[in-house]
Amino acid sequence: MPWRGRDVIDPREFSREDLEALFERADEMRKELSAGSVKRRLDGRIVATAFFEPSTRTRLSFEAAAKRLGADVIGFSAEEGTSVAKGESFVDTIRMLDGYSDLIVVRHKYEGAAMLAAEVAQAPVINGGDGSQHHPTQAMLDLYTVRTLFGSVDGLNFLLLGDLRYARTVASLLRMLTAFRPASVMLSSPPQLRLRDEVREDVESRGLKLIEVPLEEGLSRADVIYVTRIQRERFPDLQEYEKVRGSYRVTRRLLEAYARRGAKVLHPLPRVDELTPDVDNTEFQAYFTQARLGVPLRMALLSLVLGGDGA
Amino acid sequence: MSQGTGGEGRKLLVSKIRDGTVIDHIPAGRALVVLRILGVTGSEGFRVAVVMNVDSARMKVKDIVKLEGYYPRMEDIMKVSLVAPEATVNIVRDYNVVEKRRVEVPKVIEGVLRCPNPTCISRKSGEPVVSRFEVISSSPLRLRCYYCGTELGEREVISQLVGGS
Numbered sequence: 001m002p003w004r005g006r007d008v009i010d011p012r013e014f015s016r017e018d019l020e021a022l023f024e025r026a027d028e029m030r031k032e033l034s035a036g037s038v039k040r041r042l043d044g045r046i047v048a049t050a051f052f053e054p055s056t057r058t059r060l061s062f063e064a065a066a067k068r069l070g071a072d073v074i075g076f077s078a079e080e081g082t083s084v085a086k087g088e089s090f091v092d093t094i095r096m097l098d099g100y101s102d103l104i105v106v107r108h109k110y111e112g113a114a115m116l117a118a119e120v121a122q123a124p125v126i127n128g129g130d131g132s133q134h135h136p137t138q139a140m141l142d143l144y145t146v147r148t149l150f151g152s153v154d155g156l157n158f159l160l161l162g163d164l165r166y167a168r169t170v171a172s173l174l175r176m177l178t179a180f181r182p183a184s185v186m187l188s189s190p191p192q193l194r195l196r197d198e199v200r201e202d203v204e205s206r207g208l209k210l211i212e213v214p215l216e217e218g219l220s221r222a223d224v225i226y227v228t229r230i231q232r233e234r235f236p237d238l239q240e241y242e243k244v245r246g247s248y249r250v251t252r253r254l255l256e257a258y259a260r261r262g263a264k265v266l267h268p269l270p271r272v273d274e275l276t277p278d279v280d281n282t283e284f285q286a287y288f289t290q291a292r293l294g295v296p297l298r299m300a301l302l303s304l305v306l307g308g309d310g311a
Numbered sequence: 312m313s314q315g316t317g318g319e320g321r322k323l324l325v326s327k328i329r330d331g332t333v334i335d336h337i338p339a340g341r342a343l344v345v346l347r348i349l350g351v352t353g354s355e356g357f358r359v360a361v362v363m364n365v366d367s368a369r370m371k372v373k374d375i376v377k378l379e380g381y382y383p384r385m386e387d388i389m390k391v392s393l394v395a396p397e398a399t400v401n402i403v404r405d406y407n408v409v410e411k412r413r414v415e416v417p418k419v420i421e422g423v424l425r426c427p428n429p430t431c432i433s434r435k436s437g438e439p440v441v442s443r444f445e446v447i448s449s450s451p452l453r454l455r456c457y458y459c460g461t462e463l464g465e466r467e468v469i470s471q472l473v474g475g476s
Contacts, residue, residue, distance in 0.1 A: 089439070090432070108432070110434075111431050112431055112432035116432045198461070198462055
């Protein structure tokens with residue numbers, strides 16, 4: 001499917017060919033960035049970032065990506081200070097941004113918000129995260145990072161660990177992985193934070209086999225160790241959160257004891273206490289690389305959606 | 312064409328109606344749910360016959376509802392299709408069936424049901440958004456929210472339709 005003018009809402013909408021084209025464009029962006037010669041492909045365009053929920057990396061990497069390509073950026077990063085705080089509806093806010101910009105990146109705590117925005121807006125809408133449902137651009141970034149580190153996504157052993165229930169990054173990564181052929185996909189989580197049945201059924205119906213493993217076993221077999229934070233903000237009951245808080249922790253000692261040499265730890269960040277800072281200066285650390293790649297990956301995405309394949 | 316009798320060629324359990332609607336081939340035990348969905352309480356004044364757990368060539372066992380002087384709206388028939396996907400709706404005038412329709416489970420259901428996920432955008436107050444479900448299976452009934460992907464099963468659908476929420 002052509003990229004130009006396309007909404008980016010659901011990770012299942014992207015074929016392997018779509019993603020390969022995106023990753024190739026991201027490689028070009030990286031080269032241009034390191035050579036200090038980025039073409040101003042989006043000169044005169046305006047990108048709106050409508051973040052109704054907090055974000056650091058997603059919003060700033062989209063803004064940096066847009067600016068690197070010569071676009072202007074408008075938007076907000078909290079409901080406070082906007083008419084939403086006065087009671088304006090989400091739909092009206094999106095309509096307004098649609099009139100002011102060429103593309104809208106939206107994040108919202110309600111599932112389906114980006115889908116609704118795409119129905120309302122004529123400009124393309126990119127989902128920057130909707131509740132616990134989708135985060136397609138994070139999944140694109142995760143797979144791009146894996147491809148950059150290992151040369152391919154196919155044939156690798158993945159371990160996803162932590163809050164598999166509420167982390168939208170996990171659901172989106174699994175859904176996007178169905179476009180590839182990993183050797184295995186292992187899951188490890190506290191019982192209360194196991195993957196939701198609907199995500200499991202969806203992913204398995206698309207041919208991805210998921211295996212639940214104890215943490216140590218998963219670590220000993222994985223090439224890619226994907227750690228997630230417990231999504232405190234998505235717990236319906238904070239008492240439930242307290243029960244699982246601190247229930248898993250990936251440390252340098254644990255990795256050195258069990259993980260393969262050459263294995264890489266990814267994390268969508270922010271981290272709290274599930275991934276200790278003593279991993280930062282080890283060979284396992286790849287999460288800062290992952291965060292940095294957010295800019296070229298999102299440059300690629302913006303340039304394809306706003307400019308098309310030939311831009 | 313004959314009205315559903317509940318006797319399948321043997322003795323009639325309930326006499327024929329002159330004018331009104333016969334809803335036949337309701338899954339056994341669902342007749343009262345169908346009446347609740349139609350909003351028929353019995354206090355409307357027209358005659359209502361409910362026949363439950365009778366033999367059926369097609370379904371083995373079925374329920375039938377006869378409503379004298381009552382004609383359902385299309386919207387109501389659509390709701391009935393969710394709990395009785397094989398039902399037939401017979402419109403009767405002067406003892407004859409003048410129209411016979413199989414209900415059809417629509418592919419998409421808009422506005423009738425509410426997404427059970429409290430953080431679905433279709434539940435956000437003040438937004439001009441109508442709930443929308445894709446029917447992924449009609450028997451057993453499984454619906455999926457277009458916005459958040461939450462699935463609804465038969466029990467939840469019946470509870471919403473009957474409870475009026």
